[in-house]
Amino acid sequence: MAEPEFVTLQVEDGVGTIRLDRPKMNAINEQLHWEVRAAAQEAAKRADVRAVVIYGGERVFAAGADIKAMSHLDGTAMVAWGRELTQSFAEVTRIPKPVIAAVTGYALGGGYELALCADFRILGAGAKIGQPEILLGVIPGAGGTQRLARLVGPAKAKDLVFTGRHVGSEEALELGLVDAVVPDEEVYPTAVAMAEKFAAGPPLALAAAKRAIDEGLDLPLAQGLALETRLFAELFATEDQKTGMRSFLENGPGKATFTGR
Numbered sequence: 001m002a003e004p005e006f007v008t009l010q011v012e013d014g015v016g017t018i019r020l021d022r023p024k025m026n027a028i029n030e031q032l033h034w035e036v037r038a039a040a041q042e043a044a045k046r047a048d049v050r051a052v053v054i055y056g057g058e059r060v061f062a063a064g065a066d067i068k069a070m071s072h073l074d075g076t077a078m079v080a081w082g083r084e085l086t087q088s089f090a091e092v093t094r095i096p097k098p099v100i101a102a103v104t105g106y107a108l109g110g111g112y113e114l115a116l117c118a119d120f121r122i123l124g125a126g127a128k129i130g131q132p133e134i135l136l137g138v139i140p141g142a143g144g145t146q147r148l149a150r151l152v153g154p155a156k157a158k159d160l161v162f163t164g165r166h167v168g169s170e171e172a173l174e175l176g177l178v179d180a181v182v183p184d185e186e187v188y189p190t191a192v193a194m195a196e197k198f199a200a201g202p203p204l205a206l207a208a209a210k211r212a213i214d215e216g217l218d219l220p221l222a223q224g225l226a227l228e229t230r231l232f233a234e235l236f237a238t239e240d241q242k243t244g245m246r247s248f249l250e251n252g253p254g255k256a257t258f259t260g261r
Contacts, residue, residue: 007035009042009049014199015192016049018092020056025063028110030081032066036114037088044095047260050199052095053191054118055102058184061127062111067136082141085110089142092117093214096207098198102191103127104184108166113140116147119210121177122191124184125169129177132164150217152176202240203260208232 006022018039020026043049056062065085073081092099092114101107101118107129115121115129123129131144139145140161149157156175160167169181182190198206208231216224235241239261247256 004035004038006032007039009039011046011049013196014048014050015195016043016046016052017192018043018052018054020054020062025060025106026056026111027064027066028062028085028114029066029069030084033085033088037091040088040091040095043097044091049097050201050203050260051097051195052099053102053188053195054092054099054114055188055191056104056107056111058104058188060105060111061101061103061107062114063106064109064111064132065142078141085142089114089117096210097203098195098206098210100191100195102188103129103178104187109133109140109144110142113142113144113147116143116151120179120194122187122194123169123172123178123181124187125181126184127169127187128166129172130164130166131161132166134162134164200258202238202244202256202258204238204240205235205244208235 006020006026008019008021010017010019018036020032020036022029022032026032043052070078070081098120099118101115101121103115103121104124104127106127107115109130109132112129112131131140131148133140133144140148145157145161148160151157152175160177167175167177169178172178173181180190212224212228212231216227219227240256240258243258244256
């Protein structure tokens, strides 16, 4: 496989940064989303990656899909394109580790849909987010109607999708579209610091917690509780559980060093 051109995975101190770099605005074309998929799969399987940051650089997260490339497609071609884009983004949600989107500049359309695939979103004070697809005569096609409604509820999601408006950082935080707002230059360092805290945690338990929450949301409560019970019990076969409980009894909470076994 050719070396990635637009997306790289950079690893340091347990944190893997999936870095988008397609000048000028990280527009999401077919090549970029396939490279996002490959980076997500690599981050998922690498033992030296314990938490992930998705970052588009100081200027922009991702301004949306490549409309020029998309405008030539008919309905039949768009079915295949949309299916593959959705699959690439789904690989990001499947990373069994904490994932943080570090959002600067703009995260619009497909760009915000990619940010929705993370567990947390850190937004720059000067950034704007939104789902402007309606202004092009279409709707979000890679999670914007589904993940957004699950995040903030149907009425708020409909407001954003029906109007296509850009949302500033203050309102984004108020609506629950993002989890923190920081000065623009602090977006990436803040996301990395958050990821480093998670990277020190027990990887198997974090993966189980993420799976229980994400999969449980789509299940009736009784089935979700059964999933939680099973995942909880399975952790008692790990070294990390023994390490964590022994450390708690000997030294109190928060002192254990976890190996991921």
